[in-house]
Amino acid sequence: MDLKYHQFISFFEAEQAEQLCQIAITENFPNQKILFEEGEKPDFLYLILVGKVVFKKHIAHNQYQTLAQALPNAYFGELGILDGQPRSAQAIVCEGSTLAKLERQSLMEILLNAKGSTVLKVFGYTTQRLRDSTDQYVKQLIYKEKMVLVGEMLNTVIHDFKSPLSGINLSSSMVKELHPDLETVEWCELIQAQAQRMSAMAEELLEFSRGNTVLRKKPVNLAKVLERFEKLNHIYLQEAQVELVIKAVDVVVNADENKLLRVVQNLVSNAVEAFNHPGGRVEITVGANGRWGRIKITDNGPGIPEEIQEQFFEPFVTHGKRGGTGLGTAIAKSIIDAHGGDISFESSCQKGTVFCIILPLVSS
Ligand SMILES: Nc1ncnc2c1ncn2[C@@H]1O[C@H](COP(=O)(O)OP(=O)(O)OP(=O)(O)O)[C@@H](O)[C@H]1O
Numbered sequence: 001m002d003l004k005y006h007q008f009i010s011f012f013e014a015e016q017a018e019q020l021c022q023i024a025i026t027e028n029f030p031n032q033k034i035l036f037e038e039g040e041k042p043d044f045l046y047l048i049l050v051g052k053v054v055f056k057k058h059i060a061h062n063q064y065q066t067l068a069q070a071l072p073n074a075y076f077g078e079l080g081i082l083d084g085q086p087r088s089a090q091a092i093v094c095e096g097s098t099l100a101k102l103e104r105q106s107l108m109e110i111l112l113n114a115k116g117s118t119v120l121k122v123f124g125y126t127t128q129r130l131r132d133s134t135d136q137y138v139k140q141l142i143y144k145e146k147m148v149l150v151g152e153m154l155n156t157v158i159h160d161f162k163s164p165l166s167g168i169n170l171s172s173s174m175v176k177e178l179h180p181d182l183e184t185v186e187w188c189e190l191i192q193a194q195a196q197r198m199s200a201m202a203e204e205l206l207e208f209s210r211g212n213t214v215l216r217k218k219p220v221n222l223a224k225v226l227e228r229f230e231k232l233n234h235i236y237l238q239e240a241q242v243e244l245v246i247k248a249v250d251v252v253v254n255a256d257e258n259k260l261l262r263v264v265q266n267l268v269s270n271a272v273e274a275f276n277h278p279g280g281r282v283e284i285t286v287g288a289n290g291r292w293g294r295i296k297i298t299d300n301g302p303g304i305p306e307e308i309q310e311q312f313f314e315p316f317v318t319h320g321k322r323g324g325t326g327l328g329t330a331i332a333k334s335i336i337d338a339h340g341g342d343i344s345f346e347s348s349c350q351k352g353t354v355f356c357i358i359l360p361l362v363s364s
């Protein structure tokens with residue numbers, strides 16, 4: 001959008017609007033560029049012209065919680081500009097964005113000479129933002145309460161799962177020993193791998209409900225992760241009559257391999273569950289760009305229902321499924337966030353859905 005039509009500029013009289021456009025520094029920012037960190041001294045007010053900015057709060061070591069996002073025509077950073085207090089959150093560019101920056105001192109001078117009605121408009125916008133963040137805060141409190149309940153329930157389930165799972169493990173080890181032919185050994189190993197996955201999944205669900213994703217990071221080749229994924233899901237996909245195409249090059253990211261596998265699993269399972277016609281196809285590609293490794297998961301399904309797209313990554317958002325808990329994509333997002341990466345999607349009923357995940361490359 002053109003700077004002179006931005007809502008912040010339109011709050012002002014013509015002469016001051018002109019002055020604001022003159023002091024504005026318009027800049028393009030790449031995806032994932034950090035504009036400011038929590039605790040930093042405020043220097044600029046930012047007007048979004050193109051793209052998206054998200055705000056994250058540091059909650060624990062290497063863990064950030066996304067508070068909100070802002071789109072074109074929004075502006076941010078005004079609280080620090082007005083009261084001079086340190087930034088209360090991190091602001092990070094979420095897709096290639098164009099922003100106009102207004103330097104604090106010059107902006108304050110223009111504001112001091114502004115009409116009462118202008119100040120009221122700025123004040124109204126800020127009040128609305130504070131209301132929104134209070135709403136968000138209350139929602140998060142309710143969410144935490146729900147999660148405590150989920151965690152308590154899971155503890156019991158996991159406890160009850162342990163003995164049948166070790167029974168499956170033990171039995172398949174015995175079968176392997178009694179029938180050491182190649183084919184039987186291979187099947188038994190698949191049974192054991194799946195049983196291990198089940199207990200890992202249950203543990204991860206528990207971690208998620210506690211809000212502390214514990215990562216065991218090491219250099220991980222994404223092409224190898226997908227190879228493992230294909231092996232573990234070969235039968236599942238065959239039975240669902242879904243074609244899986246993997247186009248991967250060697251890209252090494254710093255990640256927890258099992259958790260990444262879980263992310264891909266959740267997204268692909270969703271695509272498989274959504275197919276309502278034969279000819280279902282899922283394509284996974286791997287690439288890299290600058291400091292980031294990228295996984296793209298594309299399906300030719302019916303698309304994510306529009307009514308849930310806005311809250312898509314929130315827990316308990318589910319649609320059109322019997323037995324869907326609405327946790328799959330929330331877990332996927334929490335894992336990617338814990339890695340300092342990003343997950344986004346585009347979806348339409350004509351084309352299907354594309355998920356794009358980026359993760360820091362090992363050298364960064
Ligand atoms: N690739 C996709 N195509 C179409 N719809 C999708 C796709 N991925 C997700 N969805 C929709 O998004 C909803 C939320 O997905 P999510 O994985 O978070 O929960 P769920 O699959 O319903 O339950 P859970 O994963 O906890 O068993 C799904 O119920 C489904 O309606």
Ligand SMILES: [Mg+2]
Pocket residue numbers: 266269270327328329
């Ligand atoms: Mg799911």
